Each structure stands twice: as structure tokens, then as C-alpha cells.
Amino acid sequence: MILPLTREDLKVIGYNMSKIVYLIGVLLFLPIIVAVIYGEFDVIPCFLVGIAIAFIFGSLLHHFLKTEKEMELKHALVMAALIWLVAPLLASVPIWLANATASYLDASFESISGFTGTGLTLATDIDHLSHSINFLRHFLQFLGDGIGIIVVSLSILGTTEMSSVLAFKGEAKDVGIRPSIVRTSRIIIGIAVTFLLIGTILFTAAGVYAGLDPGTAVFDGLNHSMTGYATGGFSVRSQNLLYYHNVWIEVAAIVIMIIGALNFNLHYAVLGGKRREILRNMEVRVLLLFLVVFGMFVSANLLQLNLYSSGEALFRKGVFHVISAQTTTGFQTVPSSILMFVWPVLSILLLSIAMLIGGCANSTSGGIKLLRVGVLFKSLVMDIKRALLPKSAVVKGSFHHIDDVPLTDTVVKGAAVIALSYLILFSFGTMITVAHGYSMEDSMFETSSALSNVGLSSGITSPAMPATLKVTYMFLMWAGKLEIIAIFVLIGFIILALRKGIRK
Amino acid sequence: MGLRKFSLRAFLKKNFDFITGILSEAGLTAVIMGVTLVICVLLALISQ
Numbered sequence: 332m333i334l335p336l337t338r339e340d341l342k343v344i345g346y347n348m349s350k351i352v353y354l355i356g357v358l359l360f361l362p363i364i365v366a367v368i369y370g371e372f373d374v375i376p377c378f379l380v381g382i383a384i385a386f387i388f389g390s391l392l393h394h395f396l397k398t399e400k401e402m403e404l405k406h407a408l409v410m411a412a413l414i415w416l417v418a419p420l421l422a423s424v425p426i427w428l429a430n431a432t433a434s435y436l437d438a439s440f441e442s443i444s445g446f447t448g449t450g451l452t453l454a455t456d457i458d459h460l461s462h463s464i465n466f467l468r469h470f471l472q473f474l475g476d477g478i479g480i481i482v483v484s485l486s487i488l489g490t491t492e493m494s495s496v497l498a499f500k501g502e503a504k505d506v507g508i509r510p511s512i513v514r515t516s517r518i519i520i521g522i523a524v525t526f527l528l529i530g531t532i533l534f535t536a537a538g539v540y541a542g543l544d545p546g547t548a549v550f551d552g553l554n555h556s557m558t559g560y561a562t563g564g565f566s567v568r569s570q571n572l573l574y575y576h577n578v579w580i581e582v583a584a585i586v587i588m589i590i591g592a593l594n595f596n597l598h599y600a601v602l603g604g605k606r607r608e609i610l611r612n613m614e615v616r617v618l619l620l621f622l623v624v625f626g627m628f629v630s631a632n633l634l635q636l637n638l639y640s641s642g643e644a645l646f647r648k649g650v651f652h653v654i655s656a657q658t659t660t661g662f663q664t665v666p667s668s669i670l671m672f673v674w675p676v677l678s679i680l681l682l683s684i685a686m687l688i689g690g691c692a693n694s695t696s697g698g699i700k701l702l703r704v705g706v707l708f709k710s711l712v713m714d715i716k717r718a719l720l721p722k723s724a725v726v727k728g729s730f731h732h733i734d735d736v737p738l739t740d741t742v743v744k745g746a747a748v749i750a751l752s753y754l755i756l757f758s759f760g761t762m763i764t765v766a767h768g769y770s771m772e773d774s775m776f777e778t779s780s781a782l783s784n785v786g787l788s789s790g791i792t793s794p795a796m797p798a799t800l801k802v803t804y805m806f807l808m809w810a811g812k813l814e815i816i817a818i819f820v821l822i823g824f825i826i827l828a829l830r831k832g833i834r835k
Numbered sequence: 836m837g838l839r840k841f842s843l844r845a846f847l848k849k850n851f852d853f854i855t856g857i858l859s860e861a862g863l864t865a866v867i868m869g870v871t872l873v874i875c876v877l878l879a880l881i882s883q
Binding site: 525529582585586589590593598601602603604606609615619622623626627630631634640641642643645646649650653654 | 852853855856857859860861862863864866867868870871872874875876877878879880882
């Protein structure tokens with residue numbers, strides 16, 4: 332029996348949210364440092380207003396909803412769903428005040444796209460944005476998707492073990508790295524910062540080699556490393572990575588995109604000495620399989636239409652976009668107009684499927700996740716075996732993911748529920764986009780890009796697109812990031828409150 | 836002055852797992868890029 336909501340439930344959610352709201356306020360000081368470095372003093376008040384709003388809102392939550400009650404799973408899921416809405420709305424204030432977007436709705440879209448690591452952008456003139464606002468856009472991706480806002484808050488603020496475990500689950504993260512959740516959070520941050528540094532060095536070196544001045548190379552490199560590791564895909568250039576026309580920048584991007592799409596548990600195991608895990612892990616094998624198969628078909632399809640004729644061009648355009656789609660990053664080396672009007676439908680559909688599948692579970696990437704696809708495929712194989720073998724035969728399955736994991740009905744059901752939820756939302760988003768007059772393949776492409784937090788665009792996403800479509804994509808990005816279940820629990824909470832009211 | 840003498844050998848020994856782990860992940864990305872690049876070159880050669 333579902334118990335009715337009480338005021339104490341709301342207090343638990345609001346009080347725990349207040350700590351993260353404070354943290355957002357504190358983190359908004361970082362772009363101010365960038366503004367000071369680049370002498371952009373006119374933008375600083377925009378950040379200060381955002382910080383003030385965050386602190387006032389946090390104080391109100393903290394003061395009026397203070398409680399000692401421990402968080403339960405339902406609270407954690409609702410809090411995660413809400414904080415992933417509230418945090419972007421707060422961070423969108425400086426973006427809006429600095430006129431980086433045409434309206435507050437566009438700024439919110441930009442901020443949600445940032446926090447969820449999507450990368451679809453409504454910024455009006457990226458090439459002429461201030462350094463500090465550009466840094467904020469990229470930092471949001473690193474903070475929200477690269478590490479996870481709840482992970483950051485746990486490692487800095489600390490809280491009870493039980494609340495932390497539940498909050499982690501709400502953010503669709505695995506808690507299995509270390510026994511202590513705060514230690515797990517710090518390991519995740521350590522891994523993220525390590526790869527951020529490596530990525531920055533790679534991008535900067537490639538940028539200098541491409542002819543950028545060292546200052547620009549470092550700034551662009553840091554930002555692209557943040558969004559590459561976060562599999563976010565924002566860029567400091569309106570043409571994204573196409574701007575550079577440089578193979579080494581694209582290679583640096585591929586390296587950091589693939590690393591960002593790998594499971595945190597896998598990083599932890601490999602960096603801790605279990606090097607063979609990288610070859611044995613089922614998710615890595617499935618990733619390799621999909622990249623090779625999709626890369627081959629997209630390249631063959633592009634070659635068939637004589638769009639690109641050399642092996643290098645096929646790799647830099649075809650394979651690059653397959654990796655960008657599969658890892659759910661969204662870096663582009665082809666303009667959206669070429670994707671929309673010139674690329675063949677088959678390639679667009681293959682990229683859409685790659686985006687829907689996404690990267691590894693418990694990584695920075697979105698989508699259904701390779702682990703779940705692998706589990707469902709193994710389950711299918713087991714069912715086929717059961718059908719072919721005698722009734723008395725016992726068919727047992729397992730897969731290797733850090734340890735040997737038995738393929739139980741519970742594991743398969745969990746994977747199937749998430750996959751089905753994604754497909755339902757995908758159909759919903761595609762239908763709404765088609766209803767706005769776009770073609771089916773472009774609608775499928777843009778919807779899967781928003782839902783799986785990718786950021787590749789066929790050109791539909793622009794400041795001129797209808798407000799209803801903007802709101803639809805904002806919902807898809809939010810739902811996709813939280814792997815949907817937290818959203819359903821939030822909706823259940825609201826329905827419960829409406830039907831039975833809130834008791835004392 | 837309180838600064839200890841830096842020993843590359845000791846540093847590598849202490850961080851062996853971490854460094855080889857990074858190299859393993861770099862190796863994975865190199866394998867993915869290598870395999871897909873070979874496929875692209877072969878496709879381009881076949882089509883000519």
C-alpha cells in the first residue's frame with residue numbers, strides 16, 4: 332500500500348536540496364575568476380545575481396524545511412529529479428543576463444543541455460560570447476554530466492551514508508566502487524580530474540600544432556576537454572570542431588570521448604591494476620562491436636553516394652560522427668545543414684540508433700547503455716538455447732563486468748524496463764517533432780540526440796524553433812539524464828499529493 | 836630545504852598500476868581508431 336504524503340516528506344526533500352542549491356551558488360564563483368583573468372568586468376554582475384538567487388533560495392529551503400529525518404529511496408529519487416531541474420534554472424540566470432541567448436527559455440534550455448551533458452545549443456553567437464560565459468557553459472557539462480552534481484555535493488558537504496547511497500541512486504549512478512560513498516564520490520572526481528588534465532594537454536598540443544596561439548589553445552583545450560570527458564559536446568566555436576579543420580584535434584576528441592564513455596567502475600579497476608579487465612569487460616566488447624559495425628556501415632553508405640572518397644575523409648567524417656553519437660558526446664566535424672540535407676537517410680538512422688544505445692552504464696554518457704543492450708542480447712541468446720535444448724536442460728547465463736555476474740531474471744527485467752521507457756519517450760519525442768512539420772528521419776535524429784544527451788543536431792535545434800519543441804527537448808534531456816525512473820517517481824509523488832493531499 | 840630528491844624510478848614504481856592503467860585505456864582508444872581507420876581505407880580502396 333502506498334502511504335499518503337506528509338509534510339515531513341517534503342521537508343526531507345527540500346532540506347537536502349538546500350545543500351546542493353548552496354553549492355551551485357558557490358560554484359558560480361568559478362566563472363567570475365575567468366571573467367577577472369580576461370578583464371570581462373561587465374559580465375561579473377550577471378554571475379553575482381545568479382549567486383544571490385541561489386543563496387536566497389537555498390536559505391529559504393534550509394530555514395523553513397529543516398529536519399533531522401533520514402532520507403528514503405522515494406525522497407532521493409524525487410530530490411534528484413528536482414535538483415536536476417532547479418540547478419540548471421539557477422545556472423541559466425547569468426547566461427540570460429549576459430544576453431548569450433535570446434530569452435530566458437533559451438537560457439534554461441542551454442543550461443539544461445549543459446547540466447545533462449547534451450550539447451544542443453540555443454546560444455545566439457557562440458564565437459563572440461565572453462570567455463566567462465563560455466567557460467560556464469562548458470563547466471556546467473563537466474560538473475553536471477562529467478562528475479554529477481550530487482557526487483560533487485556528497486564529496487564536499489558529506490552527509491549520512493544512507494542518504495548518500497540513495498541520492499547516488501537517484502542520479503542513476505552505481506555505488507559499487509568503494510564501501511564508503513563519500514570515498515566513492517572522491518574517486519569519481521579524481522578520475523574525472525585526471526582525464527580532464529590529460530584531455531586538456533592533448534587538445535592544447537593539437538591546438539598549438541594547428542596554429543592557435545598558446546592562450547587560445549589552452550582555453551579551447553580546457554573547455555573541449557571538459558565537454559569531451561563529460562560526453563557533452565558543447566564547443567567554444569559555433570562550427571564546433573569543424574572550425575579547426577585539424578586531424579589531431581579530432582584524434583584528441585576521439586580519445587577523450589571514448590574514455591568519457593567508459594564505466595567509472597572499469598576506470599577504477601583498470602587504474603587500480605586490473606588491466607585485463609579492459610579486454611574482458613562485456614561493455615567494452617559491445618562498445619567495440621558497435622563502433623566497428625556502425626562505422627563500417629556509415630562509411631560504406633557515405634562512400635556509395637560519393638560524399639567522401641578517401642579513407643581519411645571517411646574516418647574523419649563518418650567514423651568520427653559514429654563515435655560522437657555512440658559515446659553520446661555530440662562533437663561535430665560536419666555542419667548540421669550537411670547532415671540534414673546531404674547525408675543519406677541510412678547514415679542518419681544508423682547514427683540515431685547509435686545515439687539511442689549510448690555508452691557504458693555508470694559513465695558520463697547517456698542512452699539505454701551498452702551494459703543493458705548486452706544483457707538483453709545475452710538473455711535473447713539464452714531464450715533461444717532454452718527453445719532448442721531438451722526441456723530437462725538447465726541453461727545458465729552470465730556476463731563479465733568487473734566480476735562474473737549471473738544473468739538473473741531481475742537483471743534482465745531491470746534492463747528491459749529502462750530500454751522500454753527510453754523507446755516510449757523516443758516515440759513520444761519523435762511524434763511531437765514530426766507534428767511541428769519536420770521530416771521523420773530528422774525528427775528521429777534530433778529526438779534521440781536530446782533523449783540520449785548527445786547534442787548532434789540535424790539543424791532542428793535553433794533559437795527559431797517553436798517554444799513547445801524547446802520545452803519538449805528540455806523534458807527529454809532531463810528524463811534521459813536521470814534514466815527516467817526518478818521522473819516517474821516524481822510524477823507519482825505529484826499525483827499522490829493531488830489525489831490524497833499532504834498530511835501533517 | 837626540506838625538498839626530497841625526486842626519483843623517477845621510485846615515482847614509476849609507486850604509480851605503476853595507475854600509469855599502466857592510463858596506457859591500457861589509451862591502447863583501447865588506439866585499437867578502436869586503428870580498426871575503424873583500416874576499415875575506411877579498405878572500403879575506399881575497394882570502391883576505386
